[in-house]
Amino acid sequence: MADKIAVEGLNAWFGKTQALHNINMAVPENSITAIIGPSGCGKSTFIRCINRMHEEIRGAYSNGKIILDGEDVYGSGVDPVLIRRRLGMVFQKPNPFPTMSIKENAVAGIILNKRMSRHEIEETAEKYLRRAALWDEVKDQLNKPGVSLSGGQQQRLCIARALAVEPEVLLADEPASALDPISTAKIEDLFTDLKERYTIVVVTHNMQQAARISDRTAFFLSGRLIEYGTTDKIFTNPSDKRTEDYITGRFG
Amino acid sequence: MKTDFRYMRRKIFGTMMLGLSILAALAAVSMLFWILGYTFIKGISAVNLDFFTKLPTPVGVPGGGLANSIVGSIIVVGMAALMAIPVGIATAIYLSEYGRGFFASTVRFVSDVLAGVPAIVAGIVAYALVVTRMHRFSAFSGSVSLALLMLPIIIRSSEEIFRTVPDTLREASFALGVPKWKTILSIVLKTASGGLVTGTILAIARVGGEAAPLLFTSFSNSFWNFNPGQPMATLPVDLFNYSISPYQDWQQKAWAAALVLVGMVLILNISARLYLARKGFKRNG
Ligand SMILES: Nc1ncnc2c1ncn2[C@@H]1O[C@H](COP(=O)(O)OP(=O)(O)O)[C@@H](O)[C@H]1O
Ligand SMILES: [Mg+2]
Numbered sequence: 432m433a434d435k436i437a438v439e440g441l442n443a444w445f446g447k448t449q450a451l452h453n454i455n456m457a458v459p460e461n462s463i464t465a466i467i468g469p470s471g472c473g474k475s476t477f478i479r480c481i482n483r484m485h486e487e488i489r490g491a492y493s494n495g496k497i498i499l500d501g502e503d504v505y506g507s508g509v510d511p512v513l514i515r516r517r518l519g520m521v522f523q524k525p526n527p528f529p530t531m532s533i534k535e536n537a538v539a540g541i542i543l544n545k546r547m548s549r550h551e552i553e554e555t556a557e558k559y560l561r562r563a564a565l566w567d568e569v570k571d572q573l574n575k576p577g578v579s580l581s582g583g584q585q586q587r588l589c590i591a592r593a594l595a596v597e598p599e600v601l602l603a604d605e606p607a608s609a610l611d612p613i614s615t616a617k618i619e620d621l622f623t624d625l626k627e628r629y630t631i632v633v634v635t636h637n638m639q640q641a642a643r644i645s646d647r648t649a650f651f652l653s654g655r656l657i658e659y660g661t662t663d664k665i666f667t668n669p670s671d672k673r674t675e676d677y678i679t680g681r682f683g
Numbered sequence: 684m685k686t687d688f689r690y691m692r693r694k695i696f697g698t699m700m701l702g703l704s705i706l707a708a709l710a711a712v713s714m715l716f717w718i719l720g721y722t723f724i725k726g727i728s729a730v731n732l733d734f735f736t737k738l739p740t741p742v743g744v745p746g747g748g749l750a751n752s753i754v755g756s757i758i759v760v761g762m763a764a765l766m767a768i769p770v771g772i773a774t775a776i777y778l779s780e781y782g783r784g785f786f787a788s789t790v791r792f793v794s795d796v797l798a799g800v801p802a803i804v805a806g807i808v809a810y811a812l813v814v815t816r817m818h819r820f821s822a823f824s825g826s827v828s829l830a831l832l833m834l835p836i837i838i839r840s841s842e843e844i845f846r847t848v849p850d851t852l853r854e855a856s857f858a859l860g861v862p863k864w865k866t867i868l869s870i871v872l873k874t875a876s877g878g879l880v881t882g883t884i885l886a887i888a889r890v891g892g893e894a895a896p897l898l899f900t901s902f903s904n905s906f907w908n909f910n911p912g913q914p915m916a917t918l919p920v921d922l923f924n925y926s927i928s929p930y931q932d933w934q935q936k937a938w939a940a941a942l943v944l945v946g947m948v949l950i951l952n953i954s955a956r957l958y959l960a961r962k963g964f965k966r967n968g
Contacts, residue, residue, distance in 0.1 A: 487857055489783070516860030526851040530873045540859035543869050589855070596859055 435460040435600060435630040436481065441495035443476050443485055450476045451493070454656045456649055463622060463631045465641035465662065468651035469677070474634040477651065478602045481632065482518035483511040499600070516540070519598035519629075523605040525585035527577030527592070533560075533569050536577035536588055540596035555595060563591035564621050583614025590621065594629075601625065603633040607640065619644050638678055642666050650674045719945065726942030729935045734943070739905050739921075742930050749940055751907050752916035756947075758909070759822050759901050759917050760891050763829035768883055771837030778838070779845035780867050798835035805831040806896025814900060822908070822915035825901025832890045840882030844875045877962035881955045888951035892944055894919035918944045 436458040443451035450473045458464050466474045479485040480493050483504060497504040504514050527536045537556040541547060547555070556573065560566040565587040569580070577588055586606060593601060603622075607615040622631055622644055635641050641648050641662065648665040650658045650673075658665060658674045669675045733748045740747030774794070778787055809828035814820060848871050856866040872879075894917075902914040903924060918940050926937035 482858065484854065484858060487854070512857075512860050512862050514860075515858055520858035522851065522854065522858075524851060526849075526855045528852060528855070528870060528874070530870075530876075539856075540861065543856065543859065543861045543865055592855075592859065 465645035519593035729939035762826035767833035775841030820902035828896035844878035884955035
């Protein structure tokens with residue numbers, strides 16, 4: 432499989448404190464890569480560097496390269512706004528827009544940037560709500576506020592919203608950590624389906640989840656990438672003692 | 684035994700403090716009701732259809748009303764709102780969405796100082812800026828003075844409302860590849876709209892009863908005038924002029940003007956709260 436994303440020498444800071452140290456890793460296309468590690472190790476910072484959301488935090492900056500299909504996301508003249516359309520993101524807490532209906536939320540990324548006819552909105556909303564495995568549950572209440580749904584449904588609505596922008600990559604930061612087990616299972620199944628079309632990078636603190644859904648796993652500790660390899664290898668035969676300690680639950 | 688006594692003493696003291704604070708609250712509320720009630724009793728007899736539809740009559744001539752100053756108040760306050768709302772909300776957007784560093788804290792400080800400026804000073808400023816240049820009193824100069832008073836109120840309340848919009852919504856929008864200006868217009872402003880409307884109505888209600896800055900800006904007028912470049916009658920100024928006059932029927936009119944003014948402010952306040960309540964209800968339902 433070709434590499435979709437190649438991270439080269441990535442460092443990131445919040446003001447004076449360095450949150451990531453010289454990260455190098457390649458993410459293959461159409462795969463799920465899990466980022467694991469104890470809280471505060473830099474998982475969120477890492478995926479927020481990939482779609483240039485890190486720099487939106489005041490005082491935050493980074494250096495190094497993130498090559499997306501051969502082009503550096505941080506290259507001079509690259510517009511972060513356009514890059515973000517290619518790298519969709521799902522957050523830990525579902526965050527549908529409270530002023531928008533379910534239907535509008537699904538196509539928010541499009542209608543915020545260009546005009547769409549009512550017909551186009553309906554069609555596009557259905558397409559992506561189906562893709563996010565939410566359509567059957569909401570098809571009779573499309574005009575209700577997005578925030579009226581359950582947490583798990585809201586999160587799938589946010590996934591639909593991210594997909595509607597037609598990204599190539601989906602970045603998810605602990606997308607199921609605020610959800611009940613049934614909703615979590617739905618999100619996991621969804622990701623497994625979505626990897627046929629997208630390259631997925633998912634942060635999780637849930638080791639079973641990483642083992643269940645990911646092809647490759649990266650273990651972070653204190654802002655450093657400790658070990659990265661196939662999920663099988665990381666979970667059955669890690670080469671670093673610290674990885675082993677973490678996955679066997681000896682710390683974190 | 685000793686602890687029991689202390690406990691008793693603390694309990695009595697606590698009950699006393701509770702009683703005192705309830706008394707203070709009652710005093711404050713009864714003051715308000717006393718003002719409302721007294722104004723109502725004194726004013727209601729002169730409030731009739733004529734009061735809302737007729738021009739004032741000369742001294743000694745019975746009847747007449749203050750139709751021109753009711754309309755005048757709406758025009759002067761309306762023009763002030765048209766000036767203060769866009770500038771105030773734009774400033775609040777700057778402060779909450781972009782403002783960092785020296786310039787922003789200067790703007791915030793100036794706005795706070797402006798909020799403490801006595802109303803009559805806003806009148807003097809409008810007098811110096813507008814009246815002395817136009818060489819006459821005008822509704823427009825009155826609006827400028829009220830706009831100066833409204834501005835800091837709108838800036839402060841709007842900035843606070845923008846800050847209640849969760850950052851997660853801004854992030855969600857950025858992550859969809861929506862530019863920042865578009866995020867502010869389509870997400871932040873829309874999400875905050877209920878609070879903005881409420882804050883603005885309250886600011887209008889707050890300055891709608893001001894007489895001092897209008898005394899030497901919009902001045903007064905016994906006739907109909909719809910030209911902002913000319914003096915215009917307003918309720919607070921008429922209230923002032925009529926109440927200090929020696930004539931019985933003018934004093935009666937002053938009470939009526941007071942009642943109508945209080946009524947208008949009350950309606951604005953209540954509609955602001957109702958609007959917010961309905962908005963909140965809709966969002967949850
Ligand atoms: N907004 C911020 N300002 C300053 N420091 C931050 C901020 N966000 C995260 N950090 C710090 O950066 C480090 C990495 O955080 P994060 O990437 O959120 O970790 P994780 O997602 O793995 O829990 C932590 O030490 C955290 O304290
Ligand atoms: Mg995190």
